[in-house]
Amino acid sequence: MAQVVNSLVSALNVQVVYRVDGETKVFSETVVSPLVIDRYLRLEMSDTIGLFVPVGNGQQVNALSIEWFEIERVSSPNGG
Secondary structure (H helix, E strand, O other): OHHHHHOOEEEEEEEEEEEEOOEEEEEEEEEOOHHHHHHHHHHHOOOOOOOEEEOOOOOEEEHHHEEEEEEEEEEOOOOO
16 A cells, blocks of 8 residues: 555655653654655554664664654656
């Protein structure tokens, strides 16, 4: 399903609150890479088994470490 939605989405505005080594961190960015968009859409669909999502500076976090997230879709000009 993510691939179908992905064709209609050119970017995602994401905000993620996650915990690493007992410390709470926040990631907020607009993501445009199709691979990264797919990962965040999998997170949204609760498809988290073995899922790692990028959180900036080349780092990824296990989806199970995410405490809260918000995703806003940015529609592609010709998709909707």
